[in-house]
Amino acid sequence: MxxxxxxxxxxxxxxxxxxxxxxxxxxxxxxxxxxxxxxxxxxxxxxxxxxxxxxxxxxxxxxxxxxxxxxxxxxxxxxxxxxSSRKSDExxxxxxxxxxxxxxxxxxxxxxxxxxxxxxxxxxxxxxxxxxxxxxxxxxxxxxxxxxxxxxxxxxxxxxxDKGWLTVADIFEHVAKTAKVTDTREQLAKKLREKRTDELKKWGDIDAGPEALADAEACAQAASGVDRxxxxxxxxxxxxxxxxxxxxxxxxxFKKGKKAKNKIPNSKGSGPPxxxxxxxxxxxxxxxxxxxxxxxxxxxxxxxxxxxxxxxxxxxxxxxxxxxxxxxxxx
Missing domain, CATH: 1.20.1310.10 (Cullin Repeats)
Incomplete structure (x- = not known):
């Protein structure tokens, strides 16, 4: 053809x-x-x-x-x-x-x-x-x-x-609540990872594979504040x-005293909810x-x-x- x-x-x-x-x-x-x-x-x-x-x-x-x-x-x-002679934090x-x-x-x-x-x-x-x-x-x-x-x-x-979508400060409260005096550094690190995993699970099935994990993290990143x-x-x-x-x-x-265009009826009135x-x-x-x-x-x-x-x-x-x-x- x-x-x-x-x-x-x-x-x-x-x-x-x-x-x-x-x-x-x-x-x-x-x-x-x-x-x-x-x-x-x-x-x-x-x-x-x-x-x-x-x-x-x-x-x-x-x-x-x-x-x-x-x-x-x-x-x-x-x-x-x-x-520069300026300090690193400046x-x-x-x-x-x-x-x-x-x-x-x-x-x-x-x-x-x-x-x-x-x-x-x-x-x-x-x-x-x-x-x-x-x-x-x-x-x-x-x-x-x-x-x-x-x-x-x-x-x-x-x-x-530490300015990414999830910072240490974000998960400090969680770790502080569950941490014990006897916890080792490895145990604390594990709790940090667990908190991160919990957050990512809100955005997808992260156990479905690397692509699903990356996709969930991308959504979590988009949900972050503009300072991240x-x-x-x-x-x-x-x-x-x-x-x-x-x-x-x-x-x-809407400003008080003015009728709003396409105003939704009040449920207390006779109109629909x-x-x-x-x-x-x-x-x-x-x-x-x-x-x-x-x-x-x-x-x-x-x-x-x-x-x-x-x-x-x-x-x-x-x-x-x-x-x-x-x-x-x-x-």
């Missing part, structure tokens, strides 16, 4: 070429490095694509150039700090400024995505699912692109500086939760109860939404996650 008979495949987005920097050194300063990185991030995270589950790629020379630029910038920063970890810019980038991106959300609750889930899939694919690709930052800055911050140092992909998912999901989960506050007040909760209620949605499609959307909430770190005991979990358990 001819290609015309088979139908044309969607045009693929070309690789983003390595931008010309002339004689300029991308790693000479934070501003020059960021100017070099931004086109790659924009292409990976924001470019339109026919496949929302796969991020567009960049040219291999650009890919290696980003790695080299990050390496050179952080290395030169480390050397400058080491040569000097930030090398790479902190770059990591903060990346965090801001994902935060700004998520706020842009939220601004594009439809005003009609019935269209909200149709927007969220492909929107998140595309964003998450970009986050995973950016995570690979910026792997040097993960290996140098994130690993050091999480382990050496986590891998780039978890950083991006955490920002999606904070800047996109949480505003949709929030219950709007009040329903969910957050936009996303209302959209989920409509999805699960609507007679206009085929059951297979309803199940698919509920599953995709549940995966998204888990992936961005919405905790398992959140009412919306419990509601979706209950629906999935009976379907």
């Amino acid at each position: 001819s290609s015309t008979a088979k139908g044309k495949e969607p045009a693929k987005i070309p690789h983003l070429p390595n931008p010309s920097t002339g004689s300029a050194n991308p790693s000479a300063s934070l501003s020059s490095l960021w100017a070099y990185l931004t086109p790659a991030l924009d292409h990976i995270v924001k470019s339109s694509t026919n496949d929302t589950n796969k991020a567009p790629s960049i040219d291999v020379d650009y890919y290696s150039g980003v790695h080299s630029a990050c390496y050179n910038y952080i290395t030169s920063q480390t050397e400058a700090y080491n040569a 000097v930030p970890m090398s790479g902190t400024d770059l990591y903060d810019l990346i965090d801001k980038y994902f935060g700004d991106t998520c706020r842009e995505l939220l601004l594009g959300a439809p005003q009609d609750d019935s269209d909200l889930i149709h927007y969220i699912i492909p929107c998140f899939n595309r964003y998450s694919a970009g986050a995973q690709s950016a995570n690979r692109l910026l792997n040097y930052i993960n290996r140098h800055y994130v690993k050091r911050g999480a382990i050496d500086e 140092i986590v891998p780039i992909s978890a950083l991006a998912h955490r920002r999606f939760r904070i800047e996109f999901v949480e505003p949709l989960l929030a219950i709007p506050k 009040p329903g969910p007040k957050g936009r996303l909760a209302r959209a989920v209620k409509e999805l699960l109860e609507s007679s206009d949605v085929e059951e297979d499609e309803r199940a698919r959307q509920a599953s995709e939404l549940a995966k998204m909430l888990r992936k961005v770190g919405v905790r398992p005991d959140h009412p919306l996650r419990k509601k979706l979990g209950k629906y999935q358990a009976v379907t």
